[in-house]
Every structure is written in structure tokens, then in C-alpha cells.
Amino acid sequence: MQEQNLIFKTNRKLLNCKGLQFMSQSSTNNYLKNSLILSIAIVPTILATSVTALQVQVSPTKPRLGDTLTVVVTPDPPTTPDSVASVTVNQKTYPAFKVAPNKYRTFLPTTPLQKPGTRVLQVKVGEQTKQMSVQVGDRKFPVQRIRLSPGKAGLEATELELSRVAALKQLKTPKKFWNGAFLKPNKGRITTIYGVRRYYNGKFAQDYYHRGVDYAGATGSPVIAPADGRIALVGRASQGFRVHGNIIGIDHGQGVVTTYLHLSRISVKEGELVKAGQVIGAVGSTGAVTGPHLHWGLYVQGESVDPTPWRNSKFN
Numbered sequence: 001m002q003e004q005n006l007i008f009k010t011n012r013k014l015l016n017c018k019g020l021q022f023m024s025q026s027s028t029n030n031y032l033k034n035s036l037i038l039s040i041a042i043v044p045t046i047l048a049t050s051v052t053a054l055q056v057q058v059s060p061t062k063p064r065l066g067d068t069l070t071v072v073v074t075p076d077p078p079t080t081p082d083s084v085a086s087v088t089v090n091q092k093t094y095p096a097f098k099v100a101p102n103k104y105r106t107f108l109p110t111t112p113l114q115k116p117g118t119r120v121l122q123v124k125v126g127e128q129t130k131q132m133s134v135q136v137g138d139r140k141f142p143v144q145r146i147r148l149s150p151g152k153a154g155l156e157a158t159e160l161e162l163s164r165v166a167a168l169k170q171l172k173t174p175k176k177f178w179n180g181a182f183l184k185p186n187k188g189r190i191t192t193i194y195g196v197r198r199y200y201n202g203k204f205a206q207d208y209y210h211r212g213v214d215y216a217g218a219t220g221s222p223v224i225a226p227a228d229g230r231i232a233l234v235g236r237a238s239q240g241f242r243v244h245g246n247i248i249g250i251d252h253g254q255g256v257v258t259t260y261l262h263l264s265r266i267s268v269k270e271g272e273l274v275k276a277g278q279v280i281g282a283v284g285s286t287g288a289v290t291g292p293h294l295h296w297g298l299y300v301q302g303e304s305v306d307p308t309p310w311r312n313s314k315f316n
């Protein structure tokens with residue numbers, strides 16, 4: 001029994017010293033089971049060195065819906081250089097990318113469509129695993145009430161734009177292109193923030209939320225790349241991008257993608273590498289819009305998250 005307590009305490013201590021506020025459900029049962037088997041056969045000194053643990057840090061410490069969760073995992077003892085790392089939450093498994101020797105990271109999206117509350121994270125690097133829970137707080141998003149006259153149900157997106165944009169959002173390129181804080185993509189003022197919900201003719205649109213930030217730059221005002229990346233999509237209204245209008249998609253790597261909609265001009269080509277601050281196009285009113293503006297979207301692992309926190313460097 002003493003050995004069991006020793007291991008349990010060691011495990012708790014590891015967690016506490018990382019300053020984590022999360023309850024560890026970390027394979028306690030496995031530890032107890034293992035220690036029971038080991039304590040029969042092996043002396044305690046060997047036991048102490050055989051404890052393995054994944055150190056997991058999640059930030060921000062008090063996330064709210066729309067935030068991007070950063071999960072950093074440090075295996076202890078270090079794993080082999082080519083270990084496969086992942087985080088599973090809500091039955092979805094996301095790859096974690098190596099960001100330093102023996103350090104892996106993944107970003108988890110949260111959105112206004114999710115419920116606030118507990119997320120159970122299953123973290124895995126090679127053979128090491130750990131389960132932990134994270135609390136995601138609620139956030140009140142502004143609400144718009146839209147009146148549509150009968151027969152004006154809005155433009156339908158074409159198959160072409162839906163499939164191309166869906167493919168863009170799913171990119172999980174291992175290379176990390178960006179470095180530091182994301183820049184503002186346009187100098188115009190922000191007219192619609194991320195996450196706004198809508199009622200259409202008094203009926204709440206369950207699946208709708210504003211998947212980005214709108215900038216009210218004048219037609220022709222420059223749109224810049226907020227961070228380094230690879231141009232992964234160039235689509236034009238004339239080719240069938242009926243709702244998005246002229247669109248650019250940038251792959252920043254490691255599951256982070258940005259989109260630029262309704263452009264009047266596109267100055268880049270697919271496959272081109274762009275630098276932070278580089279002009280990629282100009283504000284316009286192509287696609288389904290009521291006036292000129294830039295719609296800027298930021299996707300993490302295929303889901304639209306609030307781009308605002310990405311404007312500081314904590315995601316570097």
C-alpha cells in the first residue's frame with residue numbers, strides 16, 4: 001500500500017508544480033494497478049524511476065467559447081524523436097506537432113456552437129497517455145435580427161466554393177509558417193466582431209455564427225497577410241464563388257488557416273509563399289454582401305475561432 005501512495009502523490013505533485021488548475025483524472029487507476037503488480041515483484045527504488053508522466057499545460061487558464069486552447073505536452077522521460085502525438089476531445093483526434101525537442105503542441109478550437117463546461121482531453125505521445133479535464137466558460141455573443149422578404153432566402157453557395165473552402169479548412173500542414181503575433185489584415189475599423197448570432201424573421205439560426213471579423217476598409221484599400229504562410233486557395237466570383245466572392249485562403253501550418261472574402265482584387269497565386277505585412281489583395285464587395293468590407297476568418301483544425309487573441313504573440 002505504501003508504494004501505491006508514493007506513486008499517487010508523486011503524480012499529483014508533478015501536476016501541482018505546473019500550476020495547473022485542472023483536475024487530473026490521469027490514469028490513476030492504471031497507476032494503482034501497475035503499482036500493485038510492481039510492488040509484489042520489485043523493490044521500491046526501481047519503482048520510483050519507472051514512473052512516467054506526460055506534463056500537459058493548457059492555456060489560456062480561463063478559456064471562453066471562441067477561444068483557441070493551446071495544449072503543450074512534454075513527455076517525461078523523453079520519448080523517441082519520431083513519436084506520434086495527439087489530443088482527443090469529443091471523439092475527435094487532433095495531431096500535436098513537435099515545437100521543440102521533446103515538446104509537442106496542438107490547438108483546440110472552441111466555438112459559439114459548443115456548450116460551455118467540461119472538456120475531457122486524452123493526451124497521447126508514443127505510449128504515454130494522460131487524461132485531464134478543462135473548463136470552458138460561456139461567452140455572450142451579440143445578436144442581430146435580420147428581416148428577409150418572402151422569396152429572398154439569400155444566395156446559395158455553389159458546390160465548387162463549398163468543396164474548395166472545406167478542403168482549405170482541413171489542412172494540417174506540419175510546417176509552422178507564422179512567427180509572432182498576427183497583424184491586422186486591413187486598416188479599416190471593425191464593424192462586426194466574431195461570433196455574432198442571428199435571428200432570421202424572428203427565428204434563431206442554430207448553426208449560424210459570424211465566422212470571422214469584418215473590417216470596413218474602402219473598396220481598393222489594401223489587404224495584407226497577417227502572418228507568413230502559403231497561399232492555399234485563390235477563388236474568384238467569376239468562377240463560381242457566388243457567396244464568398246473573390247477569396248484568398250492562407251495556410252499558416254499546423255492546422256491554422258485564414259480566409260479573406262469579398263475582395264475586389266487578388267495579387268497572389270496559389271502555392272505562393274507570403275510574408276507578414278505583404279499585400280495580397282484589396283477590399284471589395286464581391287459575393288453575397290450589402291457593401292464593401294473585408295471578412296477575415298481564422299480557422300483552427302477546421303473550426304472558426306475568434307482571430308482577436310491571435311493578434312498577440314502567445315500562439316508563437
Ligand SMILES: [Zn+2]
Pocket residue numbers: 192210212213214294295296
Ligand atoms: Zn463577415
